[in-house]
Amino acid sequence: MSPPGTVLWQRIADHEIGPADASLTFAARLARENRWEAAYAERVIGEYRRLCYLAVTAGHPVTPSDAVDQAWHLHLTYSRDYWEVFCPQVLGTNLHHGPTQGGVAEHQRYYRQYAATLASYETIFGESPPADIWPAAYRRFTIDPKAVRVNFFDVIILPRRVALALGLLLVVGGWLAGRIM
Structure with missing residues (x-):
């Protein structure tokens, strides 16, 4: 649901970020820079x-x-559009x-602001924000800030359970190898 009949909402919904004829669109760039599927990037732009x-x-x-902050950051890099068209x-x-x-x-201030943002979202849009884009305040400000952005061409990422299992195998394997020799 969108805010019904508001001129402001219609202007926001109609605004195209970036050149329409770009071979790398705003949505495609957002998806690429965050390693998101195109459909998810489009949903984030809507949010x-x-x-x-x-x-x-x-x-x-x-x-x-x-996720929404990533879209905002990228929009800010389209500075002429952002400051000369979008804002004014x-x-x-x-x-x-x-x-x-x-x-x-x-931390407390942003936690409260985020919780208030989620509450206003529900009031104004008449629905809960999608949890895969808008996590709960606890996750947003306690768990997610511990994340880092990585270049997958430089590193291999393993789930914690897999890394712990491999580490255990190496320790046990080393221990067994020491007993055999």
Whole structure:
């Protein structure tokens, strides 16, 4: 559900980010840079549009999910579109992006803002935000910040269980090899 009949929502929904004739579209770039499926990237862009609507209408500061934040970061790199078209002509206001300054007070502030964003999302859009794009506040601010972005051409990523099992096999194998010799 989208905010019915709002001119602002229609402007946000109609705005195309980046050149229409680009061989690497905004959505394709977002998918590539985050190693997402194209359909997921498109869904994230839809949720970014909803965040922008909330930023203008919710009446309080909003905080994006990590996935939505990736779309926002990428949109900011299209600086002419963002500052010369999107903010003044589509949103009708500047929408600044500021990172946390760190520390306990900032963590608590962003945690509360994110929870308020999720609540406003439900009120304004009449549905819960999709959990695969908007995780619960606890996950967003306790678990996800421990993640890092990696280049898969440089590393091999194994699930923790697999890595622990392989490590155990190496230890047991080394122990057995030492007993045999």
